[in-house]
Amino acid sequence: xxxxxxxxxxxxxxxxxxxxxxxxxxxxxxxxxxxxxxxxxxxxxxxxxxxxxxxxxxxxxxxxxxxxxxxxxxxxxxxxxxxxxxxxxxxxxxxxxxxxxxxxxxxxxxxxxxxxxxxxxxxxxxxxxxxxxxxxxxxxxxxxxxxxxxxxxxxxxxxxxxxxxxxxxxxxxxxxxxxxxxxxxxxxxxxxxxxxxxxxxxxxxxxxxxxxxxxxxxxxxxxxxxxxxxxxxxxxxxxxxxxxxxxxxxxxxxxxxxxxxxxxxxxxxxxxxxxxxxxxxxxxxxxxxxxxxxxxxxxxxxxxxxxxxxxx
Amino acid sequence: xxxxxxxxxxxxxxxxxxxxxxxxxxxxxxxxxxxxxxxxxxxxxxxxxxxxxxxxxxxxxxxxxxxxxxxxxxxxxxxxxxxxxxxxxxxxxxxxxxxxxxxxxxxxxxxxxxxxxxxxxxxxxxxxxxxxxxxxxxxxxxxxxxxxxxxxxxxxxxxxxxxxxxxxxxxxxxxxxxxxxxxxxxxxxxxxxxxxxxxxxxxxxxxxxxxxxxxxxxxxxxxxxxxxxxxxxxxxxxxxxxxxxxxxxxxxxxxxxxxxxxxxxxxxxxxxxxxxxxxxxxxxxxxxxxxxxxxxxxxxxxxxxxxxxxxxxxxxxxxxxxxxxxxxxxxxxxxxxxxxxxxxxxxxxxxxxxxxxxxxxxxxxxxxxxxxxxxxxxxxxxxxxxxxxxxxxxxxxxxxxxxxxxxxxxxxxxxxxxxxxxxxxxxxxxxxxxxxxxxxxxxx
Ligand SMILES: Cc1cc2nc3c(=O)[nH]c(=O)nc-3n(C[C@H](O)[C@H](O)[C@H](O)COP(=O)(O)OP(=O)(O)OC[C@H]3O[C@@H](n4cnc5c(N)ncnc54)[C@H](O)[C@@H]3O)c2cc1C
Numbered sequence: 001x002x003x004x005x006x007x008x009x010x011x012x013x014x015x016x017x018x019x020x021x022x023x024x025x026x027x028x029x030x031x032x033x034x035x036x037x038x039x040x041x042x043x044x045x046x047x048x049x050x051x052x053x054x055x056x057x058x059x060x061x062x063x064x065x066x067x068x069x070x071x072x073x074x075x076x077x078x079x080x081x082x083x084x085x086x087x088x089x090x091x092x093x094x095x096x097x098x099x100x101x102x103x104x105x106x107x108x109x110x111x112x113x114x115x116x117x118x119x120x121x122x123x124x125x126x127x128x129x130x131x132x133x134x135x136x137x138x139x140x141x142x143x144x145x146x147x148x149x150x151x152x153x154x155x156x157x158x159x160x161x162x163x164x165x166x167x168x169x170x171x172x173x174x175x176x177x178x179x180x181x182x183x184x185x186x187x188x189x190x191x192x193x194x195x196x197x198x199x200x201x202x203x204x205x206x207x208x209x210x211x212x213x214x215x216x217x218x219x220x221x222x223x224x225x226x227x228x229x230x231x232x233x234x235x236x237x238x239x240x241x242x243x244x245x246x247x248x249x250x251x252x253x254x255x256x257x258x259x260x261x262x263x264x265x266x267x268x269x270x271x272x273x274x275x276x277x278x279x280x281x282x283x284x285x286x287x288x289x290x291x292x293x294x295x296x297x298x299x300x301x302x303x304x305x306x307x308x309x310x311x312x
Numbered sequence: 313x314x315x316x317x318x319x320x321x322x323x324x325x326x327x328x329x330x331x332x333x334x335x336x337x338x339x340x341x342x343x344x345x346x347x348x349x350x351x352x353x354x355x356x357x358x359x360x361x362x363x364x365x366x367x368x369x370x371x372x373x374x375x376x377x378x379x380x381x382x383x384x385x386x387x388x389x390x391x392x393x394x395x396x397x398x399x400x401x402x403x404x405x406x407x408x409x410x411x412x413x414x415x416x417x418x419x420x421x422x423x424x425x426x427x428x429x430x431x432x433x434x435x436x437x438x439x440x441x442x443x444x445x446x447x448x449x450x451x452x453x454x455x456x457x458x459x460x461x462x463x464x465x466x467x468x469x470x471x472x473x474x475x476x477x478x479x480x481x482x483x484x485x486x487x488x489x490x491x492x493x494x495x496x497x498x499x500x501x502x503x504x505x506x507x508x509x510x511x512x513x514x515x516x517x518x519x520x521x522x523x524x525x526x527x528x529x530x531x532x533x534x535x536x537x538x539x540x541x542x543x544x545x546x547x548x549x550x551x552x553x554x555x556x557x558x559x560x561x562x563x564x565x566x567x568x569x570x571x572x573x574x575x576x577x578x579x580x581x582x583x584x585x586x587x588x589x590x591x592x593x594x595x596x597x598x599x600x601x602x603x604x605x606x607x608x609x610x611x612x613x614x615x616x617x618x619x620x621x622x623x624x625x626x627x628x629x630x631x632x633x634x635x636x637x638x639x640x641x642x643x644x645x646x647x648x649x650x651x652x653x654x655x656x657x658x659x660x661x662x663x664x665x666x667x668x669x670x671x672x673x674x675x676x677x678x679x680x681x682x683x684x685x686x687x688x689x690x691x692x693x694x695x696x697x698x699x700x701x702x703x704x705x706x707x708x709x710x711x712x713x714x715x716x717x718x719x720x721x722x723x724x725x726x727x728x729x730x731x732x733x734x735x736x737x738x739x740x741x742x743x744x745x746x747x748x749x750x751x752x753x754x755x756x
Binding site for chain 2: 086087194195196197203204205206255258259262263265266267268269273276277288290291
């Protein structure tokens with residue numbers, strides 16, 4: 001089953017409204033009957049949802065919820081997932097990131113020699129500090145866990161891989177949303193602002209930069225589409241490539257959209273800086289593009305089957 | 313533009329200031345001895361000069377733009393003023409300047425030698441005074457102001473008493489600076505200024521501003537411009553801070569409302585302000601393209617970057633080594649380019665369009681080094697982990713886009729190289745003959 005274009009537009013419009021009001025996302029989604037939309041067409045639903053979150057520069061616990069849905073036995077809303085710290089890629093370890101979420105129980109993944117195991121812990125018993133720094137608007141909290149593994153740890157096997165793949169597709173969609181909004185801002189600015197008696201966008205070097213940004217963004221979009229339709233045995237691999245592509249794209253796109261705004265692009269007067277820091281922050285979750293490029297390169301050299309991502 | 317600057321005024325004052333051959337050839341050895349004695353007495357020598365970077369040791373800040381809280385900022389400006397005064401009192405405040413305005417009338421080579429000596433000492437950063445005021449506006453005053461005005465302001469500026477800012481850009485005039493709309497209307501022996509300037513670095517510390525204004529809207533835009541020196545304490549001058557993406561508030565909006573400027577504060581002839589402005593812009597490109605700032609210079613260096621590769625366990629990684637070598641090769645080439653510009657200056661010629669190449673290389677190098685660091689250091693740059701030399705890079709990474717804009721954007725620098733160096737035809741459709749009309753409506 002899939003959603004038709006008209007329905008997708010209605011859904012997109014409602015989501016845009018939800019994010020624009022800035023109210024808590026989870027209850028608003030319930031009101032919209034999100035569960036049904038998701039069931040109808042998970043790929044489009046997820047892509048639209050995270051795309052809109054990116055565009056709105058909103059922060060929520062949605063990513064953790066989406067990943068939890070792949071892990072049996074945990075209810076989003078009451079539970080949230082501790083994501084691996086950016087330095088760890090997708091490998092859970094002793095430090096992690098909590099997204100903006102009101103859930104009181106935290107599902108903590110840990111890597112063991114026998115695969116990833118999960119434990120739960122009360123949020124109130126975790127020591128957290130704001131991630132701050134690069135993207136103060138993200139609402140992320142950094143968590144350092146004690147050494148001991150929780151007694152109730154349960155192995156999750158391949159479900160962790162599926163959760164990571166889902167998370168990577170969602171992040172790719174969100175990054176694309178951030179970049180789309182940044183490109184729109186740049187297009188509007190360079191169409192309206194005149195220098196030398198002409199709109200900035202009529203200067204070839206300006207339009208070329210924005211055209212390059214657009215091309216990169218389209219490539220990221222189709223790679224994500226392919227990742228959604230990938231067969232189960234290559235789904236994780238395809239999700240990795242989609243996230244890699246989106247991460248590389250935010251660097252390409254945002255460097256250009258900042259530049260064509262001139263001084264405006266580097267001040268807090270314009271939202272452009274928020275796209276820049278959000279794009280970089282999202283790239284860092286579940287494996288930044290440089291790290292993923294390393295992984296994909298190594299896997300290719302080790303003889304991995306690249307289908308459907310690379311065909312020759 | 314502003315930056316935590318080279319430790320000393322990087323740009324020797326206008327070549328026209330450089331003096332008689334006797335002064336130029338006055339023994340460098342004696343000068344070195346004198347300067348060393350001065351520095352030994354008034355400053356502490358850095359422990360190891362330009363020592364090797366030991367990973368994890370020393371200050372962990374790599375910021376081109378200051379982003380300190382106002383009290384710290386203020387304290388640094390006070391320290392800069394005090395050090396400039398000390399330099400000045402001992403004859404090192406304006407080495408190339410004419411003696412009648414408090415200079416030493418020595419050659420640009422003396423100036424350079426002094427800079428190099430001073431780099432070995434721990435002295436306050438004087439960028440807030442030197443980059444714009446002494447580096448750009450000083451030479452402009454020297455070339456275009458009346459005698460009484462030179463007497464009045466140049467000594468004060470080079471003594472550190474008067475910080476000067478550049479009131480050029482406006483909401484409607486960025487790259488197209490000749491589009492300035494701030495009106496200057498003559499009223500007897502005074503001019504009345506009205507308009508808005510934007511992105512004005514250091515205006516919040518400045519005693520003096522150089523304002524580029526529209527004096528005759530009926531002439532083509534490059535012709536009806538007149539430049540003035542504006543006392544920033546005059547009624548009608550209002551400075552409001554603007555914040556940068558790095559978090560620092562180093563630039564401002566400046567509103568001019570019925571500001572009455574005496575005619576003797578005019579720079580150059582009436583309606584001939586564009587020529588005056590070019591003097592300033594040429595000095596700007598030369599100084600932005602010049603040396604890097606203290607902490608940046610240290611990080612964007614062979615020693616630092618090599619140590620970083622080793623610390624990240626990547627010194628055997630072929631791709632990392634190649635990227636490092638590329639960055640180092642560019643840094644070296646830029647060094648040569650700057651030496652060449654310096655020779656131009658030593659020959660007594662003004663900096664020309666080739667300064668645009670230095671400026672391009674400079675911002676390219678800083679961007680390349682911070683991207684190399686991003687690759688080496690990885691996500692630790694985004695989320696603070698407390699590891700030395702990792703998160704600190706994001707200050708530079710966030711600061712480099714500004715370097716591609718300030719002092720003329722990268723695209724404009726390329727246009728200048730295309731048109732004035734390579735002699736390519738101008739881009740079509742940029743009209744310079746039609747009379748200026750004040751822009752109608754707000755431009756975004
Ligand atoms: C940190 C910082 C400090 C500054 N300090 C000062 C200061 O002290 N005093 C002062 O007066 N100003 C200052 N400026 C302003 C600076 O000079 C301007 O930002 C700069 O000239 C560009 O103008 P703009 O920002 O309006 O960009 P715009 O001119 O609007 O340019 C936007 C984009 O269009 C491109 N573009 C414009 N024209 C063309 C063309 N003909 N061909 C191709 N591309 C084109 C530009 O390259 C840029 O990418 C500062 C700027 C920064 C970032």
